[in-house]
Amino acid sequence: MKKVLLTGFEPFGGDDVNPALEASRKLTGWTQGEALVVTRAIPVVFGEAIATLAAAIEEEKPDAVISVGQAGGRAHISLERVAINVNDARMADNAGNRPEDQPIDPKGPVAYWSTLPIKAIVRALQESGIPAAVSNSAGTYVCNHLFYGLMHYLAKEGLSLPAGFIHIPLLPEQAAKKPGQPSMSLDLVVRALQLAIEITLR
Amino acid sequence: MKKVLLTGFEPFGGDDVNPALEASRKLTGWTQGEALVVTRAIPVVFGEAIATLAAAIEEEKPDAVISVGQAGGRAHISLERVAINVNDARMADNAGNRPEDQPIDPKGPVAYWSTLPIKAIVRALQESGIPAAVSNSAGTYVCNHLFYGLMHYLAKEGLSLPAGFIHIPLLPEQAAKKPGQPSMSLDLVVRALQLAIEITLR
Amino acid sequence: MKKVLLTGFEPFGGDDVNPALEASRKLTGWTQGEALVVTRAIPVVFGEAIATLAAAIEEEKPDAVISVGQAGGRAHISLERVAINVNDARMADNAGNRPEDQPIDPKGPVAYWSTLPIKAIVRALQESGIPAAVSNSAGTYVCNHLFYGLMHYLAKEGLSLPAGFIHIPLLPEQAAKKPGQPSMSLDLVVRALQLAIEITLR
Amino acid sequence: MKKVLLTGFEPFGGDDVNPALEASRKLTGWTQGEALVVTRAIPVVFGEAIATLAAAIEEEKPDAVISVGQAGGRAHISLERVAINVNDARMADNAGNRPEDQPIDPKGPVAYWSTLPIKAIVRALQESGIPAAVSNSAGTYVCNHLFYGLMHYLAKEGLSLPAGFIHIPLLPEQAAKKPGQPSMSLDLVVRALQLAIEITLR
Numbered sequence: 090m091k092k093v094l095l096t097g098f099e100p101f102g103g104d105d106v107n108p109a110l111e112a113s114r115k116l117t118g119w120t121q122g123e124a125l126v127v128t129r130a131i132p133v134v135f136g137e138a139i140a141t142l143a144a145a146i147e148e149e150k151p152d153a154v155i156s157v158g159q160a161g162g163r164a165h166i167s168l169e170r171v172a173i174n175v176n177d178a179r180m181a182d183n184a185g186n187r188p189e190d191q192p193i194d195p196k197g198p199v200a201y202w203s204t205l206p207i208k209a210i211v212r213a214l215q216e217s218g219i220p221a222a223v224s225n226s227a228g229t230y231v232c233n234h235l236f237y238g239l240m241h242y243l244a245k246e247g248l249s250l251p252a253g254f255i256h257i258p259l260l261p262e263q264a265a266k267k268p269g270q271p272s273m274s275l276d277l278v279v280r281a282l283q284l285a286i287e288i289t290l291r
Numbered sequence: 292m293k294k295v296l297l298t299g300f301e302p303f304g305g306d307d308v309n310p311a312l313e314a315s316r317k318l319t320g321w322t323q324g325e326a327l328v329v330t331r332a333i334p335v336v337f338g339e340a341i342a343t344l345a346a347a348i349e350e351e352k353p354d355a356v357i358s359v360g361q362a363g364g365r366a367h368i369s370l371e372r373v374a375i376n377v378n379d380a381r382m383a384d385n386a387g388n389r390p391e392d393q394p395i396d397p398k399g400p401v402a403y404w405s406t407l408p409i410k411a412i413v414r415a416l417q418e419s420g421i422p423a424a425v426s427n428s429a430g431t432y433v434c435n436h437l438f439y440g441l442m443h444y445l446a447k448e449g450l451s452l453p454a455g456f457i458h459i460p461l462l463p464e465q466a467a468k469k470p471g472q473p474s475m476s477l478d479l480v481v482r483a484l485q486l487a488i489e490i491t492l493r
Numbered sequence: 494m495k496k497v498l499l500t501g502f503e504p505f506g507g508d509d510v511n512p513a514l515e516a517s518r519k520l521t522g523w524t525q526g527e528a529l530v531v532t533r534a535i536p537v538v539f540g541e542a543i544a545t546l547a548a549a550i551e552e553e554k555p556d557a558v559i560s561v562g563q564a565g566g567r568a569h570i571s572l573e574r575v576a577i578n579v580n581d582a583r584m585a586d587n588a589g590n591r592p593e594d595q596p597i598d599p600k601g602p603v604a605y606w607s608t609l610p611i612k613a614i615v616r617a618l619q620e621s622g623i624p625a626a627v628s629n630s631a632g633t634y635v636c637n638h639l640f641y642g643l644m645h646y647l648a649k650e651g652l653s654l655p656a657g658f659i660h661i662p663l664l665p666e667q668a669a670k671k672p673g674q675p676s677m678s679l680d681l682v683v684r685a686l687q688l689a690i691e692i693t694l695r
Numbered sequence: 696m697k698k699v700l701l702t703g704f705e706p707f708g709g710d711d712v713n714p715a716l717e718a719s720r721k722l723t724g725w726t727q728g729e730a731l732v733v734t735r736a737i738p739v740v741f742g743e744a745i746a747t748l749a750a751a752i753e754e755e756k757p758d759a760v761i762s763v764g765q766a767g768g769r770a771h772i773s774l775e776r777v778a779i780n781v782n783d784a785r786m787a788d789n790a791g792n793r794p795e796d797q798p799i800d801p802k803g804p805v806a807y808w809s810t811l812p813i814k815a816i817v818r819a820l821q822e823s824g825i826p827a828a829v830s831n832s833a834g835t836y837v838c839n840h841l842f843y844g845l846m847h848y849l850a851k852e853g854l855s856l857p858a859g860f861i862h863i864p865l866l867p868e869q870a871a872k873k874p875g876q877p878s879m880s881l882d883l884v885v886r887a888l889q890l891a892i893e894i895t896l897r
Contacts, residue, residue, distance in 0.1 A: 164366070164466065164473040173777050173806060173831070190814065200779060200806035208796065218464030220474060225779070226832035261479055262420030264366065271366040271473035272422060277463055373577050375604060375629070392612065402577065402604035410594065427577070428630035568770070568870065568877040622868030624878055665883055666824030668770065675770040675877035676826055681867055 091123045093286050094151035096142060098158050098231070101133035101183050108260045109157040112278045116286075124286050127151065133231050134184040135176055139193075139238030146242065153251045153289050155205065156239055157282065158232035160256035161263075164271035165220035166281045167256035168207035169227040172237035173200045177229035193237050201240035203253030210288045219281045220273075227254055251289050255282070293325045295488050296353035298344060300360050300433070303335035303385050310462045311359040314480045318488075326488050329353065335433050336386040337378055341395075341440030348444065355453045355491050357407065358441055359484065360434035362458035363465075366473035367422035368483045369458035370409035371429040374439035375402045379431035395439050403442035405455030412490045421483050422475075429456055453491050457484070495527045497690050498555035500546060502562050502635070505537035505587050512664045513561040516682045528690050531555065537635050538588040539580055543597075543642030550646065557655045557693050559609065560643055561686065562636035564660035565667075568675035569624035570685045571660035572611035573631040576641035577604045581633035597641050605644035607657030614692045623685045624677075631658055655693050659686070697729045699892050700757035702748060704764050704837070707739035707789050714866045715763040718884045722892075730892050733757065739837050740790040741782055745799075745844030752848065759857045759895050761811065762845060763888065764838035766862035767869075770877035771826035772887045773862035774813035775833040778843035779806045783835035799843050807846035809859030816894045825887045826879070833860055857895050861888070 097113030100106055113128040120126070129145045131138050146154065160167060174197050176188040207223050214221035227233040236254035243252055257278050258264075264272035299315030302308055315330040322328070331347045333340050348356065362369060376399050378390040409425050416423035429435040438456035445454055459480050460466075466474035501517030504510055517532040524530070533549045535542050550558065564571060578601050580592040611627050618625035631637040640658035647656055661682050662668075668676035703719030706712055719734040726732070735751045737744050752760065766773060780803050782794040813829050820827035833839040842860035849858055863884050864870075870878035 164471060170781075171779050171806065175776075177829075198804060198806075199777065199808055200804075202805055215467045218462075218467050220463055220466040220470075220472070222470055223783075225835060229831060260420075261422055261475070264422040265417045265420050268422075268424055269366060270422070273463070273474070274476040274479060276478075277476060372579075373603065375575050377574075379627075400602060400604075401575065401606055402602075404603055425581075427633060431629060568875060619871045622866075622871050624867055624870040624874075624876070626874055664824075665826055665879070668826040669821045669824050672826075672828055673770060674826070676879070677867070678880040678883060680882075681880060 090125050091152040091290050092149060093124055093126050094129065094145055094149050094154045095126050095282065096129045096131045096156045098131050098133050099183065102180060104263055106260065106263065107159050108257055108275060108278055109159050111275055112257065112282055113157060115279050116282060119283070121283070122287065124290055126286065131235060132183060134182050135186045135188055135231060135234055138231055138235045142235060142239055143242050151250065154239060155285060155289065156235055156254045158254065158256055159259060161259055161270060163256060163258055165222050165258065166214055167222060167224035168205065168210050169224050169236060169254040169256060170203055170207060171200050171225065172227060172233055172240055172254065174198065174237055175229050176234055182231055193234055194241055197241050201237060201244070204251050205253035205289055207253065210285045213284050213288050214281055217284060219277060221281065224256060227256065232256065255285060292327050293354040293492050294351060295326055295328050295492070296331065296347055296351050296356045297328050297484065298331045298333045298358045300333050300335050301385065304382060306465055308462065308465065309361050310459055310477060310480060311361050313477055314459065314484055315359060317481050318484060321485070323485070324489065326492055328488065333437060334385060336384050337388045337390060337433060337436055340433055340437045344437060344441055345444050353452065356441060357487060357491065358437055358456045360456065360458055361461060363461055363472060365458060365460055367424050367460065368416055369424060369426035370407065370412050371405055371426050371438060371456040371458060372409060373402050373404055373427065374429060374435055374442055374456065376400065376439055377431050378436055384433055395436055396443055399443050403439060403446070406453050407455035407491055409455065412487045415486050415490050416483055419486060421479060423483065426458060429458065434458065457487060494529050495556040495694050496553060497528055497530050497694070498533065498549055498553050498558045499530050499686065500533045500535045500560045502535050502537050503587065506584060508667055510664065510667065511563050512661050512679060512682060513563050515679055516661065516686055517561060519679070519683050520686060523687070525687070526691065528694055530690065535639060536587060538586050539590045539592060539635060539638055542635055542639045546639060546643055547646050555654065558643060559689060559693065560639050560658045562658065562660055563663060565663055565674060567660060567662050569626050569662065570618055571626060571628035572609065572614050573628050573640060573658040573660060574607055574611060575604050575629065576631060576637055576644055576658065578602065578641055579633050580638055586635055597638055598645055601645050605641060605648070608655050609657035609693055611657065614689045617688050617692050618685055621688060623681060625685065628660060631660065636660065659689060696731050697758040697896050698755060699730055699732050699896070700735065700751055700755050700760045701732050701888065702735045702737045702762045704737050704739050705789065708786060710869055712866065712869065713765050714863050714881060714884055715765050717881055718863065718888055719763060721885050722888060725889070727889070727893065730896055732892065737841060738789060740788050741792045741794060741837060741840055744837055744841045748841060748845055749848050757856065760845060761891060761895065762841050762860045764860065764862055765865065767865055767876060769862060769864055771828050771864065772820055773828060773830035774811065774816055775830050775842060775860040775862060776809055776813060777806050777831065778833060778839055778846055778860065780804065780843055781835050782840055788837055799840055800847055803847050807843060807850065810857050811859035811895055813859065816891045819890050819894050820887055823890060825883055827887065830862060833862065838862065861891060
């Protein structure tokens with residue numbers, strides 16, 4: 090059995106739901122083939138987000154880590170390619186922090202690659218009828234922050250697990266309040282994450 | 292019991308599926324409260340589309356008519372407000388016709404309003420968590436053509452039924468082949484059409 | 494000499510400039526070949542807009558009328574095809590009016606076509622390197638209101654002039670304050686309107 | 696006098712013009728305050744692009760380097776923040792190369808930051824009425840390739856010049872052939888680059 094740690098962010102920015110959290114909850118305890126999924130909710134707070142994830146990795150000792158966040162405005166599942174060493178927030182996080190052009194770790198490298206098989210996952214999703222693409226930017230808000238923190242933690246600890254970040258669209262019920270925004274059903278997001286987990290463990 | 296005629300277009304433009312047809316098939320025979328749904332597939336062919344719909348109205352004598360078509364690029368359910376008296380196609384229809392700036396009926400008025408309760412339907416959909424909006428243009432291809440033909444036929448026959456046109460997004464499996472395109476699950480589209488039918492008959 | 498009445502709306506919606514007004518001012522008194530341009534500023538107020546335009550037509554007795562408005566979000570010159578008989582405002586006009594689903598004239602027809610040679614103008618603009626397209630909706634705010642009012646006035650007065658409405662993008666200085674919005678330089682807009690006038694009088 | 700090396704890419708992807716090349720040509724020999732601009736045309740070819748730029752730096756010994764490329768679909772001047780060590784092309788370059796997921800330099804770091812004052816430039820542009828924003832991805836085509844190659848070359852040579860990459864929109868004459876695409880006039884792009892040079896040398 091291989092353990093996959095799947096994380097989802099808490100709601101933020103005025104929303105009372107976050108599809109990343111909803112999807113990860115649906116997958117708590119999911120097993121298939123070799124995979125067992127454990128999950129964590131991650132606060133949308135600079136610093137705390139990384140600390141929560143690092144504690145979960147120490148506790149769970151997973152074989153792979155996939156962090157998931159919401160990307161308003163995107164119509165497809167986005168496999169993030171690269172995390173960059175900067176916090177640059179246009180709006181405050183859930184604790185009121187709004188860093189501008191601050192390094193995540195002043196001693197860290199400029200960027201880390203995702204170590205998930207992102208191209209293979211995109212192909213598998215598309216073949217299963219799920220809109221998906223590689224993304225070259227996870228932004229500079231708490232999503233990129235967590236993604237960078239994840240890869241930096243694994244590097245410092247000398248752990249070579251497959252790990253990375255996936256952005257998902259808004260839920261239809263969120264988009265219903267934001268005219269013109271694309272969305273994706275929770276069922277489809279859950280199927281997409283299941284496929285991503287399977288491809289990652291293969 | 293009130294009979295609602297629901298129509299969906301056949302696939303076109305290289306797609307092998309049309310969400311409008313899929314959704315209408317799922318609703319064939321659907322009953323709730325006063326509603327009984329009968330459906331027809333409509334060819335994506337100028338002229339034939341209207342003829343097929345007119346024949347169905349004569350045969351079924353419905354209490355309301357809702358025609359549905361696919362709108363690539365739109366992220367929400369679009370309640371069309373107005374049909375205009377022009378065929379102006381950028382690509383050929385399924386019979387190879389590509390009319391430019393031709394009136395649908397040279398003797399017809401410039402435009403017809405939808406007689407569906409479009410604002411009430413949009414509100415009901417949004418309150419149910421389904422992305423929806425009023426649209427002020429159904430384009431100038433076979434969708435607008437059918438919409439105009441429907442309203443013109445009812446006007447000429449002196450029938451005052453609620454009738455109109457609804458555009459729906461691509462299915463996820465279509466969008467999976469068209470990077471960046473928004474989509475909506477068939478389940479949600481079906482729920483949206485059920486709500487539209489209920490509000491229309493209220 | 495043929496007189497063309499060119500109108501541009503005053504600023505609205507928090508902007509302190511309107512590219513339609515700026516462009517029309519630049520063209521005041523412009524002559525070329527048969528064309529002489531006279532201009533008017535139009536208030537962004539339901540009702541007053543049409544009254545101002547009707548008074549200008551009576552006074553100037555033009556051979557053609559082209560009304561121009563700003564279309565935030567559009568990247569090209571839009572030749573509007575059709576005006577519809579409805580006022581449906583999402584935000585208040587400059588006098589605080591915010592009509593919803595009101596007819597412009599309860600006795601008027603559903604819609605009027607533009608009588609400008611819209612396809613020929615689009616072709617001429619594109620050939621001159623100016624982004625342009627036909628648009629099938631002028632919206633339901635004061636722009637469509639003025640366009641409908643223009644065509645309805647001419648119809649009631651029995652005047653058969655070429656007349657219609659052109660939407661133009663934001664100016665770069667407006668877009669500089671609205672991240673992601675497309676824009677077009679005033680010089681290019683002025684050239685586009687000159688071409689539209691020439692094609693209209695041909 | 697401080698010398699600024701400004702580079703612009705040659706046309707590619709079926710276009711017969713590249714706004715980056717046009718703008719850089721207009722600025723050849725431009726001087727203002729301390730600035731003297733020298734320019735180079737860069738081939739849209741993986742490998743050759745970097746070699747051409749490196750040769751120009753050796754020859755010109757500039758005090759700052761700004762490389763410029765065209766970004767179809769973007770409406771504003773994009774100050775690129777970060778270059779990543781990957782070539783991943785969706786279409787062939789001008790020599791027929793189409794690398795997928797190849798490192799630019801297998802021994803290079805994952806990414807480099809721009810050393811241009813990107814936030815100060817964005818503010819200056821916006822204050823001058825020019826649409827501008829920071830971008831967190833220069834893509835994975837020849838633009839990012841050149842940007843990475845530039846920063847990697849400077850790092851290897853131990854040169855600490857301000858250097859980076861700016862993406863600019865299509866010209867109106869290009870957008871006239873690509874319906875819906877935003878554009879920016881060459882004059883405005885030239886003014887934007889002049890301001891970027893001035894802020895960089897300050």
